[in-house]
Amino acid sequence: MQSRRRQWIAVFIGLGLSWLGPQAAAAHERPATSGDVAMASLEACPVAGPSSFVDSWGDARSSGRRHEGVDMEADRGTPVVAVRDGSAEFKRSNLGGKAIWLAAATGERFYYAHLDDWAGDSRHVRAGEVIGYVGQTGNARGDHLHFEVRPGDAAINAFPLVDAACRPPVGLAPIRPLVR
Numbered sequence: 443m444q445s446r447r448r449q450w451i452a453v454f455i456g457l458g459l460s461w462l463g464p465q466a467a468a469a470h471e472r473p474a475t476s477g478d479v480a481m482a483s484l485e486a487c488p489v490a491g492p493s494s495f496v497d498s499w500g501d502a503r504s505s506g507r508r509h510e511g512v513d514m515e516a517d518r519g520t521p522v523v524a525v526r527d528g529s530a531e532f533k534r535s536n537l538g539g540k541a542i543w544l545a546a547a548t549g550e551r552f553y554y555a556h557l558d559d560w561a562g563d564s565r566h567v568r569a570g571e572v573i574g575y576v577g578q579t580g581n582a583r584g585d586h587l588h589f590e591v592r593p594g595d596a597a598i599n600a601f602p603l604v605d606a607a608c609r610p611p612v613g614l615a616p617i618r619p620l621v622r
Contacts, residue, residue, distance in 0.1 A: 481550065481593050484525040485569035487608035488554065488589045489576065491520040495608070497601040504581065510597035511553065511590035512604045514576075518558050518585040522574040524567040525552055525607070532560045532574075538588065539579025553590035553597075556582040 487493075493516040501509040524530060526546035533541050538555030544567070545551050558577025567573055578585050591600040 481591060481598065481603060482548075484603050484607040485527075486523050486525050488522060488525055488552075488604065489514045489516050489520055489587055489608070490523045490570075490572065491516055493520070493576075493587075493608065495601070495604060497599070499599040499601060511555075511588045512600045514587045514589060514604070514608075516576045516585065516587065518575070518577055520576040521561075521572045522554055522557060522576060522587055524569055524571050524573050526550065527568050528566070530564060530567045530573050532564045535580065537581045539582060540574070540577065541580070542573055544573070549593070551592040553588075553592065555588040555590075556580055556586060558585075 493514045495512050495514045498509050498513060499511075503509050522542075524544055526544065526548070528544050528546035531543045531545070533543065535541060538553070540555075540557040540560060542554040542557065542560065543551060544554070554574060556577055556579050557574040558579065560574045561572045576585055576587050582588070589600055589604065590597045591603060592598070
């Protein structure tokens with residue numbers, strides 16, 4: 443039931459954005475920046491299925507840490523895909539559980555954590571290729587993907603990139619009431 447509700451919310455948000463017009467979309471299509479670092483748009487949404495997420499950059503976490511990614515809630519087993527072509531290294535840790543480091547040819551790195559399982563082994567992958575599945579391994583509560591973007595040594599707020607790559611397409615015609 444919760445999953446169905448998330449799907450309807452995503453549809454209504456997409457319809458709302460289409461009514462707001464191109465100005466609303468343009469604000470989300472600017473490159474994500476952190477200081478002087480700019481990032482190109484993601485080539486795929488990290489979660490290949492219905493998901494919900496909010497901007498939680500910098501929120502407090504256990505042991506005095508700060509959140510450095512976007513948590514994308516989705517049903518366990520929802521496919522997770524590569525956002526760029528690159529080398530995917532599958533790892534396990536206490537904090538991230540089953541995780542993946544994706545190193546793109548451009549030098550960017552992407553971190554996927556709390557996976558239920560991996561899709562295969564460490565390898566070269568193409569953007570859009572399934573590399574894992576949403577879960578809650580490691581230090582996680584609830585099924586979700588923790589997704590980080592690192593154009594250099596430090597993470598940047600991935601929310602603008604994820605929002606632009608994952609929101610429903612803008613441009614749907616608004617629904618008009620039928621008048622006779």
